[in-house]
Amino acid sequence: MNMMNGAAVAGLVDKHKPTLEKAAAAAGARGYWSAYPEHLKAYGETAKDDGEAAFKAHLGKAFDIEVPGASGTVGSEQSPFGVDLGITYPKPDIDAVLKAAQGAMKGWRRASADQRAAVCVEILERLNKKTPEILFAVMHTTGQAFMMAFQAGGPHAQDRGLEAVTYGWMAQTQVPAGEVTWEKPQGKNPPLVMKKRWHVSPRGVAVVVGCATFPTWNGYPGLFASLVTGNPVVVKPHPGAVLPLAITVTVAREVLAEAGFDPNLVTLAADSVDAPITKELCTRPEVKIIDFTGSTAFGDWLEQNCRQAQVYTEKAGVNFVVIDSTNDFKGMVRNMAFTLSLYTGQMCTTTQNIFVPKGGIETEDGHKSFDEVAQALAAGVDKFLSDPARAVEVLGAVQNPATAARIDEAKGFGTVLLDSRSIEHPYLKGARVRTPLLLAVDKKAADTYCRECFGPVAFVIACDDTADCLATARRTAMEHGAITAGLYSVKPDVVEDAVEACLDAQVALSVNLTGGVFVNQTAAFSDFHATGGNPAANASLTDLAFVANRFRFVGVREPA
CATH class of the missing domain: 3.40.605.10 (Aldehyde Dehydrogenase; Chain A, domain 1)
Incomplete structure (x- = not known):
C-alpha cells in the first residue's frame, strides 16, 4: 500500500x-487570466x-x-x-x-x-x-x-x-478542514x-x-x-x-x-x-462518474444506460448566428469567414446556422439583400482561404474520413453558395484538407439545418424578418441544443430580444464580433463553455455544478 x-x-x-x-x-473576477x-x-x-x-x-x-x-x-x-x-x-x-x-x-x-x-x-x-x-x-x-x-x-x-x-x-474548502467544537447553550444546565x-x-x-x-x-x-x-x-x-x-x-x-x-x-x-x-467499461457498477464528449447518439446512450453513474455529457448542437444589421459589414464577413474555416468546422462551438431576414439587412453602406449577404459570406470565406499555405494553417486537416464524406453528401441539402474543395498541403502531402461548404436554404427546410452536420458545412437560412430569425434560432437551440450563439445588430431592442432568446435557450451569446475575438473561442476563468441547459450539453466548463456532485461531505461527531 x-x-x-x-x-x-x-x-x-x-x-x-x-x-x-x-x-x-480569477474565477470570481471573470477577467483575463492565464x-x-x-x-x-x-x-x-x-x-x-x-x-x-x-x-x-x-x-x-x-x-x-x-x-x-x-x-x-x-x-x-x-x-x-x-x-x-x-x-x-x-x-x-x-x-x-x-x-x-x-x-x-x-x-x-x-x-x-x-x-x-x-x-x-x-x-x-x-x-x-x-x-x-x-x-x-x-x-x-x-x-x-x-x-x-x-x-x-x-x-x-x-x-x-x-x-x-x-x-x-x-x-x-467550504467547510473547515479540521475539528470544530459545537456548543449549544442549555439555560441553567451545562451546554451540549x-x-x-x-x-x-x-x-x-x-x-x-x-x-x-x-x-x-x-x-x-x-x-x-x-x-x-x-x-x-x-x-x-x-x-x-x-x-x-x-x-x-x-x-x-x-x-x-x-x-x-x-x-x-x-x-x-x-x-x-x-x-x-x-460500453462495457462505463456500465460497470464500480464506475460512478462519466465525462463524455462526442456524438449525441452515444451521449444519449450513456445517459440512459449508465444509471449507476453521474454522467456529464457534451454532445452535438446547432450553433447559430443571427444577422440583423451591422455598421461594419466587411469586419463581420472577415470574422465569420475565420469562424467557419477554423479547424475545418470541427469545433463544437463552430457556427452552423446563419439566420438572415429574406428582405435583407441594413449596413454602413446601405441596404443589402439576402442574396448579397449570402454571396458576401461565401466570397469572404473563399478569399480568406485563397492562399493554400495560409489556408492549411487555419483549416488543419479533417480528422475522420467520414467527415469528408459528409461534406459531399451535404451538397444536395440546399443551393450551393460556396463549394468545398480539397487543398494540397504544401509540406504534408498526405493531408486530408477541405474547405467549407456554404449552402442557402429556406426556413422551411428545418429537417436539413436542425441536425448537426459535423464538419465544414454551414447554412444561410432565409427567415421572414429578424424576429422570425430569433424565434427560429431560439427554437432550434432549445430542441436540438447549441453551445454558441451570435448576433449582428446595431439596434438595442434587437440585442435585448436576442439576450432574452438566449436566456430561454440557455446558450451563450456573442454580439457584433468583428475583430480578433471569435464566437467559437472561449477563455478559461472568464467564459463558461456550454451552459448545461440545452440538449447540446448537460454540464458547463467550469462551474461549481460541474465539480460539486463528484463528492459528498461525511460528518463524524462525538461528545467533547
Whole structure:
C-alpha cells in the first residue's frame, strides 16, 4: 500500500497554493487570466524541434506505460496529415483496471483538499513543460493545425484543467478542514458540547471518455475535476486520438508516485475501433462518474444506460448566428469567414446556422439583400482561404474520413453558395484538407439545418424578418441544443430580444464580433463553455455544478 510522502506533498502545497489562490480570484473576477503562456518561445528557443523529436520518438513503437492486467496491444491511430504513426498501447483488462483504481482511492481520499489540489497543479505544471511534445501529438491525431494544436492542445487545455482543479478545491474548502467544537447553550444546565469533523467522500471510479478532435481541451476538465475531489480516474481515449492522453496519464502517474500516492489513481484504457470497450467499461457498477464528449447518439446512450453513474455529457448542437444589421459589414464577413474555416468546422462551438431576414439587412453602406449577404459570406470565406499555405494553417486537416464524406453528401441539402474543395498541403502531402461548404436554404427546410452536420458545412437560412430569425434560432437551440450563439445588430431592442432568446435557450451569446475575438473561442476563468441547459450539453466548463456532485461531505461527531 502506498504511503503519502508528507514532506513532498507539503512542498507541493507551499509551491502551488499561490497559483490556486490566484486562480480562485480569477474565477470570481471573470477577467483575463492565464497560468500558462500561449507563445511558443516561452517553452525555449528549440521548443518546436524538441517537441517534434519527442513526438517522433513514439512512432512505430509500443507506448511505454503501465496498465493493470494488460495483455496484448491495441492501436489504430491514423494521422489526418498522412504521417504514419504505428503506435500501440497496452490492451487493458477492465476487471484489473477497476480493481486497481478502487484500491488506490482510500489513500487519496485521506489527503486534504489542499494536498490533492497541489498534486493536481503539479501534474498540470509538468504537462505544461511537455507542451511542445503534446502539440505534435495533438496535431497528428486530431488534424488541428500547428498553432491551434499548440494553444488549444497545450496551455488552453491546461488552463481548463486548472479551472476544474480550482472549482473542486473551492467546493471542498467550504467547510473547515479540521475539528470544530459545537456548543449549544442549555439555560441553567451545562451546554451540549460536541466535537465535529467532516471528510470528503468521493463518489468512486471516474471514467473520462475522450473525443477525437480535442482530447486534452475536452478531456482535462473531467479528469481534474474528478481527481481533485478524491476520485480515481480511468482515461478511455478515442481510438483515433490516444497519444495526447497517454502522455497525460504518464505524467499524472509519475507525479502521484513521487508524492507517495498509488499511480493507479490515473490509468489508461485504450481500445480500437474494431474492439471498443466504452460500453462495457462505463456500465460497470464500480464506475460512478462519466465525462463524455462526442456524438449525441452515444451521449444519449450513456445517459440512459449508465444509471449507476453521474454522467456529464457534451454532445452535438446547432450553433447559430443571427444577422440583423451591422455598421461594419466587411469586419463581420472577415470574422465569420475565420469562424467557419477554423479547424475545418470541427469545433463544437463552430457556427452552423446563419439566420438572415429574406428582405435583407441594413449596413454602413446601405441596404443589402439576402442574396448579397449570402454571396458576401461565401466570397469572404473563399478569399480568406485563397492562399493554400495560409489556408492549411487555419483549416488543419479533417480528422475522420467520414467527415469528408459528409461534406459531399451535404451538397444536395440546399443551393450551393460556396463549394468545398480539397487543398494540397504544401509540406504534408498526405493531408486530408477541405474547405467549407456554404449552402442557402429556406426556413422551411428545418429537417436539413436542425441536425448537426459535423464538419465544414454551414447554412444561410432565409427567415421572414429578424424576429422570425430569433424565434427560429431560439427554437432550434432549445430542441436540438447549441453551445454558441451570435448576433449582428446595431439596434438595442434587437440585442435585448436576442439576450432574452438566449436566456430561454440557455446558450451563450456573442454580439457584433468583428475583430480578433471569435464566437467559437472561449477563455478559461472568464467564459463558461456550454451552459448545461440545452440538449447540446448537460454540464458547463467550469462551474461549481460541474465539480460539486463528484463528492459528498461525511460528518463524524462525538461528545467533547
